[in-house]
Amino acid sequence: MLGVYIFDDKGNIICFEKPLSLTIDMSLSVPCDSATVVLPYKEYADGAEIKIYNESDLIFVGVIDEEISIFNTTGNYKKYVARSKMALLLDNQAYPTELNNVTRTYLGNKYLKDFSIDFDKGEEVYPGKITVDNGMTVYDIFAEYCDKVFSSLPRMTPKGKLIFHSNIDSxxxxxxxxxxxxxxxxKRCEKISKVSLMTNSRFYDYIIENKETKDTSICRERFLDASVGKNIYPENGENLIENSNLNSxxxxxxxxxxxxxxxxxxxxxxxxxxxxxxxxxxxxxxxxxxxxxxxxxxxx
Incomplete structure (x- = not known):
């Protein structure tokens, strides 16, 4: 049986109901999971947080973005639109600073405490400096750390815990x-047949061809500037082709x-x-x- 708990800003339970309908959407390419829940209409205080259980298993916890009251001939309803707690990291900009040789334990203690978000601790060091520019979000900091250290992106589990890598063996x-x-x-339209990189010769003379499109009529080319100072390398072109094959x-x-x-x-x-x-x-x-x-x- 599904059960939905709604909490107010102080953490008090204001509602527990079996939903009339609900959807939960998750994607590896989207930082935030989302949920939409429809409940029978009742006069409640404003909701701030939502938890969804399948029997005793917590399958979603998040912050409420929208609370919609619906009145029509078929009945009266409350509709809640929510995102996982990753929304708190995406919606908040970080104080501009420089972070040197930080670990995930350091980042978690510094940035997640105010949001009451649990995280998996560890002492893997980011080699060098993370420059927190004006306008960067808290999520941007964690994403940069995870990309450099784990070649992955941070994820929020359905139970609301931040994990620093989404490489799953299950x-x-x-x-x-x-x-x-x-x-x-x-999806043939996803495949890239060739990537040409411009090196210091100022010509697009470094060619990477897609083995999967060889001997086919697929012709879809990309050009990258890999000259000095552009932070573009041959592996960027190889990754572009590999990802196109994965998505095809x-x-x-x-x-x-x-x-x-x-x-x-x-x-x-x-x-x-x-x-x-x-x-x-x-x-x-x-x-x-x-x-x-x-x-x-x-x-x-």
């Missing part, structure tokens, strides 16, 4: 009996149960040989029941 397997529909999409194949699977826990998991699908990863999740619940749509993409 795996799920979907047999033909475990889903109600499957759609396979080969997509599988959408719909399952009649809750799978909100598996974002980032490797996924084996019966009859499909590709190495896949759960890149997006859309969970929905209404009077007809529940379902989870998984978007699976190639993984490295």
């Amino acid at each position: 795996e799920i397997t979907l047999s033909n009996l475990s889903y109600t529909s499957l759609t396979e999409n080969k 194949y997509e599988v959408q699977v719909t399952c009649p149960y809750n799978l909100t826990y598996c974002l980032g998991y490797k996924c084996k699908v019966e009859s499909i040989a590709e190495k896949l990863q759960v890149a997006e999740i859309e969970y929905s619940y209404n009077s007809k029941g529940e379902e989870t749509k998984l978007i699976l993409r190639r993984c490295k």
Whole structure:
């Protein structure tokens, strides 16, 4: 059974209801998970935070962005639109400063305490200086640290804990009996056939070709300036091609149960040989029941 708790600004529970409908959206390419919940209308104090449980399992915690009262002939409702607690890092700019050789424990203690966000501690050192310019958000600082140290991005777990890397080793397997529909999409429009880099010779003479588009009619070229001072390197071109190949194949699977826990998991699908990863999740619940749509993409 699903249960929704709404809290006021002081942390007091002002509402506990079974939802009439809800959706939860998650994506590896979007920092914030989001949720939309519809409840029967009652006069409540203004909501500030939301927690969604599946039985005793907390599957979403976040801050309420919008509270909408709906009155019509079919009934009266309260609609809450929320984002995960990552929203607090995205919405707040950081004080301009310089951070030297920082660890994730240091960053967590410095920036997350005021938001009451738990995090996984560690002493991995960012080699060098993070310059916090005017206008940078708290999220930008964590993203720069995670990219440099873990080659990843920070994620907020469904239970509201910040993790500094989204490299997940877990795996799920979907047999033909475990889903109600499957759609396979080969997206030729995503593939880049060639990247040309301009080196110090001032010519675009460093060529990287996509092996997957060789002997095909796909022709989609990109140009990068890799001359001194541009912070562009051959590996940027290689990554551009690799990412285009990863995004060129997509599988959408719909399952009649809750799978909100598996974002980032490797996924084996019966009859499909590709190495896949759960890149997006859309969970929905209404009077007809529940379902989870998984978007699976190639993984490295």
